[in-house]
Amino acid sequence: MSDTSHAARFERDHRWAPGQMSAYVDGDLPEALRTRLEHHLGECAECRRLLAGLERMIDRLGRLAAPSGGLPPREIAAAVRVRLDQPPAS
Numbered sequence: 680m681s682d683t684s685h686a687a688r689f690e691r692d693h694r695w696a697p698g699q700m701s702a703y704v705d706g707d708l709p710e711a712l713r714t715r716l717e718h719h720l721g722e723c724a725e726c727r728r729l730l731a732g733l734e735r736m737i738d739r740l741g742r743l744a745a746p747s748g749g750l751p752p753r754e755i756a757a758a759v760r761v762r763l764d765q766p767p768a769s
Contacts, residue, residue, distance in 0.1 A: 696729075697729060704734060
């Protein structure tokens, strides 16, 4: 692979990788995409740091005590996802 095509592939995968990391951590990424992401992670320290941060956050969230009398965890997660898709409040 030429240096130019390698650089173009790296940049394309660098933009693509962050959006795949949650599915990767959950084990939901198809094999071909998992392989592509792992290849990029092998080349990209920035994406490795991003993935490590995601894994730390998931680990810490998993250690939180369940709220008593509150919403079930799936409903809380759904509410968070909805909020993440909304623009920030001014």
